[in-house]
Amino acid sequence: MRTFCTEGPVDPKLNYYVPRTALVAEGLKKVEQWRYFTIFAPRQSGKTTYFQFLIEGIKKEKPNWLPVWISFEPYGTKTEREFLHSFRRDMNVFFHSRGIPLSIQPIDSIESIKDECLRIQRETSKDLILIIDEIEGLKEEKTLGLFMHTVRNLYHLKREYGLRSVILTGVSNITGIIQDTASPFNIADQIQVPYFTREEVYDLLAQHERETGQLFENPVKEGIYEQTLGQPGLVNALARDLVEKKRPNGETIELRSLYTTLDDFTEYYIDKNIANIIAKAKLYPKIVEEILFEEPLPFKITQEDIGVLYANG
Secondary structure: OOEOOOOOOOOOOOEOOOOOHHHHHHHHHHHHOOOOEEEEOOOOOOHHHHHHHHHHHHHHHOOOEEEEEEEOOOOEOOOHHHHHHHHHHHHHHHHHHOOOOOOOOOOOOHHHHHHHHHHHHHHHOOEEEEEEEOHHHEOOHHHHHHHHHHHHHHHHOHHHHOEEEEEEEEOOOOHHHHHOOOOOOOOOOEEEOOOOOHHHHHHHHHHHHHHHOOOEOHHHHHHHHHHHOOOHHHHHHHHHHHHHHHOOOOOOEOHHHHHHHHHHHHHOOOOHHHHHHHHHHHHOHHHHHHHHHOOOOOOOOOOHHHHHHHHOO
């Protein structure tokens, strides 16, 4: 029996999921066009799951493409030499985990990444797609600058080197990275990964109903959407708590159980997602009060307080 996923990327065999078919098609189209682009989405919005679906779509529809996913989240203040060690290791771990008979050779400079792209293209006759998650995790400006300059150079000769697409994503607003004159991302080509729609939330809950026979009363479904506005991490967390803790014997889930779950998450549970939201809200109490209790405010991602609150869910 599948479950609601709260601990990381979704596994369709183990978890209920929203396929994001249109978003995957949009990503495939951009890669088809040799586009380099960014993905901006708040925490717990399903970015990594989206990449999994995109990679699976590429494997199914475009066998002559070679997608590789790595994360810069732990890179921190790495020097160029330290960065190259981690970059090579993470690329090779990805190849090994996917059963791809490739390995990145030792690299003596960031610019030499171009040579590895060319070698991969010649050895495999496949176009490389480099997906970099949590780009803002690389905080050393000099190292990041060298990497972005190299990507910029590759962008101008992408067909020659076989680097079909580079996709960057992050939680914080990466405007500074993509607008730099050295960046190929200053064209502002971007995919937004939105929260679940009301219909997608209802569909996710319906998957559980079909597979188990346990029902959510309609006010509960609507309540889950209204309380989360479709944030994937919160939707799954509330649903999982309801079916595993509040009504574990398969009873119909009624509104009283939802109220109890909401109280538990905000007052008793130690939940990283909720704790992060509350911590960031405390940084901007004035605008949070305006959002909650006053007239609707215009959404402006360039406004610092709104941008931080949005990025953190």
